[in-house]
Amino acid sequence: MKKVKKRQQPSRSRTVHDSGPRHEEHVSWKKQKLVDIHQALNSDPVDIETLRRAAVSEGGLLTDDVRRKVWPKLLSVNVFELPAKPAKNVRENHKDYNQVLLDVRRSLRRFPRGMRAGEREVLQEQLIDIILDVLRRNPQLHYYQGYHDIVVTFLLVVGERMAIAMVETLSNHHLRDFMDPTMDSTKHILNYLMPILEQVDPELHGFMLRAEVGTIFALSWLITWYGHVLSDFRHVLRLYDFFLASHPLMAIYFAAVIVLYREREVKSSDCDMASVHHLLSQIPQNLPYEQLIARAQSLFNRYPPTLLASCAALQSRKSIAISSFQDFQTSTLQQRPDSVLRQQLRQQLHQRHSTNLDQTRANAQNSGAHQLIKMAVWGLSATLGAAALAVAQTAMDWGPDFLLQLF
Known part of the structure; x- marks a missing residue:
């Protein structure tokens, strides 16, 4: 009987060896990024530009431990001079207390799955305290529904006291237009979306104009920095790395690249408001985030806000966040390690x-x-x-x- 020669199987060590260089390259890339971040944090003054590049570039800030060190520097927050914990006996008297309470009670999905109810309830109480404390000390700021989606992200990453300091700074700069008494400033920021689309894809822009869909589908994306619409917390954190290191309008550039990414779907839908709005308001959860972040940064460089502002719809109002951004960036450059x-x-x-x-x-x-x-x-x-x-x-x-x- 003729013996059948068995086909030789690749050895386990061979398989590991073949994948080794790629794995080592991946690990080496991350290690180098961590080294760069560490050196930037320990420079005197802190090397903010390197930290911004790290936050924007592939992978962002990599871990929550790194975020706890870098996020405060991006916002020029001294972690050794944090505000005291808010007093519990004054929050019920705040005019926004009832609305904040309702919004926080509805925010269960924003907390990690499997978290014990007791732990979540403690965090929800802290979330209420943070929001009301920032509003109490900044009467020029007005609460809006969706603000809690941003605040909870910082609470989960950096804790209560540091979250107060960071959210207060963020609210007076990047989020300032959303915190006016009316929605006029928010609508002004949304109005940047269509000019971006017009510059990049005039055909898509024309289709959306004919459909009369407007930009309201992107409202919750913008005012929550996508925290309300993304189910995977990792993706939310990656976007927060990007937005904290960027211009206040970067969230609307990111909205534009999402629409551009779905260009074929949009053009294939019925050209009417209901159809296009329904399609775009359902944001996909499997977006290629690194690719979209890179494209948003590229579009920002190619079509900066100053270029887009020549559009008639953007000339009627001045953005506080945009006008104060240059001074804010300058103020972050002289921080001590x-x-x-x-x-x-x-x-x-x-x-x-x-x-x-x-x-x-x-x-x-x-x-x-x-x-x-x-x-x-x-x-x-x-x-x-x-x-x-x-x-x-x-x-x-x-x-x-x-x-x-x-x-």
């Missing part, structure tokens, strides 16, 4: 502690031995207390995340 800020805080705490002790001694000399003991105790507790101060100074060497737990 966290190691320096940590040292400054240590010195401030030490100086405050020493001043209190000196004052205690001076007062005690005039009030006898019993008063000396009484005032010494008061002097130590006026800052962090002697033991707490030692713990806090040790925490500073660990980093801001540990330090913030003490306050």
Whole structure:
């Protein structure tokens, strides 16, 4: 009987070896990006331009740990000078309390799947506090439905106190037009969408004009930075990396590239408002995000807002976010690295502690031995207390995340 020669199978080691170089190249790319980010964060002043490029380029900021370090720098937030936790006894008196409460209660899908109900409820209470605290301290800002979708993203990544500082800065700059008393400024930002389409694809632009679809389909995309319409939190975070490092109008450029990406679907639909609006308002969840981010950046460079503003529809109103952006970007360029800020805080705490002790001694000399003991105790507790101060100074060497737990 003739033996059939078995076909030789590739060995397991061969398979691993074949895929090795590609895997190593991928790991090496990520490692190099992390090194670049680390060096930028530790430069004095912080190398903001490198951080912006890292946030925009492929993969974004890679991990939440990196985001907790980079996001505050992109917004010029000092993580060692964060606002205190909001007082619980004042929020019910705020005019927007009931609406914020309703919106937050409906935001269950924005929290990680599998999170225990008790944990989620704590985060929802913090979300309410953050929103109302920012609004209370900034009366020029007005709440809008969808704002909570942005705030919850920062809460989940950076925690309550840092989220307050970051959201406050963001609300006064990138989101400022959405927080006017009326929707006029928001409509103005939406009006940039059609001129972008006209520049890139006049045929698609003409089709949408004939359909009279307008731009309202992109409203929830814009005012929530896509947080409300994307189900995968990873994609939301990737877009937030991009938007935080970019011009305030980048979210509308991204809306334009989504429409351009779906150009064949749009042109194949019935040319009427209902059909096109229904199609575009249902945003696909499997978008090629890196490809679209790169294209949005390219379109922004090729057709900047100053070029689009020549359109008659964009000449009737001035955007606060756009007009203040250059000054805001300049203000981010002279930040100190966290190691320096940590040292400054240590010195401030030490100086405050020493001043209190000196004052205690001076007062005690005039009030006898019993008063000396009484005032010494008061002097130590006026800052962090002697033991707490030692713990806090040790925490500073660990980093801001540990330090913030003490306050």
